[in-house]
Amino acid sequence: MKVAILGATGMVGQYLVSLLQGHPWFETEVLAASDRSAGKKYREAAHWIHPSQMPSGIGEMEVANSDVKSVEELGSPDIIFSCLPSDIAGGVEEEFASAGYPVFSKAANHRLEEDVPLIIPEVNPSHATLVDFQKEKRGWQGFITTDPNCSTTQLVLSLFPLVQFDLSKVMVTTMQALSGAGYPGVPSLDANANVIPFISKEEEKLESETLKLLGEFDGEKIIPAELKLSATCTRVPVQHGHLESVTVSLEAKPSLEEVKEAWASFEGEPLKLGLPSAVKPIRYREENDRPQPRLDCDEGNGMTIVLGRLRMDPILDYKYLCLGHNVVRGAAGEGILQAELFKAKGLI
Ligand SMILES: NC(=O)c1ccc[n+]([C@@H]2O[C@H](COP(=O)([O-])OP(=O)(O)OC[C@H]3O[C@@H](n4cnc5c(N)ncnc54)[C@H](OP(=O)(O)O)[C@@H]3O)[C@@H](O)[C@H]2O)c1
Numbered sequence: 001m002k003v004a005i006l007g008a009t010g011m012v013g014q015y016l017v018s019l020l021q022g023h024p025w026f027e028t029e030v031l032a033a034s035d036r037s038a039g040k041k042y043r044e045a046a047h048w049i050h051p052s053q054m055p056s057g058i059g060e061m062e063v064a065n066s067d068v069k070s071v072e073e074l075g076s077p078d079i080i081f082s083c084l085p086s087d088i089a090g091g092v093e094e095e096f097a098s099a100g101y102p103v104f105s106k107a108a109n110h111r112l113e114e115d116v117p118l119i120i121p122e123v124n125p126s127h128a129t130l131v132d133f134q135k136e137k138r139g140w141q142g143f144i145t146t147d148p149n150c151s152t153t154q155l156v157l158s159l160f161p162l163v164q165f166d167l168s169k170v171m172v173t174t175m176q177a178l179s180g181a182g183y184p185g186v187p188s189l190d191a192n193a194n195v196i197p198f199i200s201k202e203e204e205k206l207e208s209e210t211l212k213l214l215g216e217f218d219g220e221k222i223i224p225a226e227l228k229l230s231a232t233c234t235r236v237p238v239q240h241g242h243l244e245s246v247t248v249s250l251e252a253k254p255s256l257e258e259v260k261e262a263w264a265s266f267e268g269e270p271l272k273l274g275l276p277s278a279v280k281p282i283r284y285r286e287e288n289d290r291p292q293p294r295l296d297c298d299e300g301n302g303m304t305i306v307l308g309r310l311r312m313d314p315i316l317d318y319k320y321l322c323l324g325h326n327v328v329r330g331a332a333g334e335g336i337l338q339a340e341l342f343k344a345k346g347l348i
Contacts, residue, residue, distance in 0.1 A: 026339065179326060
């Protein structure tokens with residue numbers, strides 16, 4: 001299938017370009033960005049900061065504007081990945097969906113709308129068919145589907161295997177990498193040797209998206225999970241990899257070994273379906289000084305979250321550390337895995 005990437009010159013867009021190289025099902029056909037980049041060659045428009053080299057051939061592609069007409073002038077894609085900033089993503093994604101395209105969005109705009117899926121393929125793959133209601137309700141041939149905020153994805157992956165133990169309360173404090181703010185992101189004088197104790201709208205996203213992701217799909221709508229969740233989000237001088245300190249109440253009071261076993265045995269539908277980007281989603285490390293962003297965020301090609309330091313908590317019940325690659329598991333890789341899930345389910 002042919003793919004167009006909107007926001008292809010940005011942080012998430014570059015990772016998508018790189019991860020789609022050699023993909024067995026998807027091929028990059030159109031790269032689009034703002035009118036600052038449109039008309040330029042990709043290698044001139046993108047300030048390349050991905051650790052691997054820009055894939056050969058891609059650099060010579062012309063960049064389109066991020067609208068239907070400009071994209072269709074450069075190709076005829078089957079699906080759209082939107083890596084646009086939220087101040088413009090909402091309207092642009094609707095324009096593509098109403099023109100008949102399946103849109104896989106990284107942006108926050110549509111995540112909480114009742115007819116729009118918010119998906120982590122290992123957690124709530126059944127929510128994908130919500131797009132059928134969306135198409136009917138909005139009269140679209142295409143649709144919009146979304147994946148969560150980067151700090152939410154890794155948290156929910158770690159929580160999902162614990163739902164069986166009657167998960168009732170969650171407190172999380174995040175230490176989020178600079179790449180989560182895109183490029184050029186946080187000014188160096190603010191970021192260097194410092195901690196910034198606020199990320200706009202991040203705590204609200206963690207608290208609301210988690211309830212939708214862990215909610216029940218009754219065939220027409222998602223009934224949010226009943227869970228108390230409190231988040232504090234900070235930005236730290238780390239390149240990639242959000243680290244989260246998580247404390248939970250589990251009413252069934254499992255042993256520490258039972259919690260670890262729940263994480264170790266968790267696989268999810270992508271591995272069972274044999275999706276190309278599927279990996280074991282969780283690794284638990286026993287060492288007291290792990291996980292660390294620099295050492296662990298590339299685990300499983302960046303798609304495996306790494307947990308550690310599980311111990312009892314005197315106020316809630318259990319506490320642990322959770323690490324995920326924000327750009328791969330939290331955005332680009334997650335979007336590709338979701339598109340693979342939709343293809344396997346015959347939704348695209
Ligand atoms: N970074 C992460 O870890 C992460 C994780 C999860 C979700 N997200 C979400 O993913 C999206 C992209 O984030 P990012 O970190 O990749 O941001 P970024 O590095 O700032 O990239 C933004 C991209 O959007 C394009 N763009 C900006 N304004 C535009 C406009 N008016 N019209 C058309 N294109 C425009 C830029 O093109 P030009 O180069 O031409 O300006 C660039 O390609 C955001 O919604 C973000 O919240 C990011």
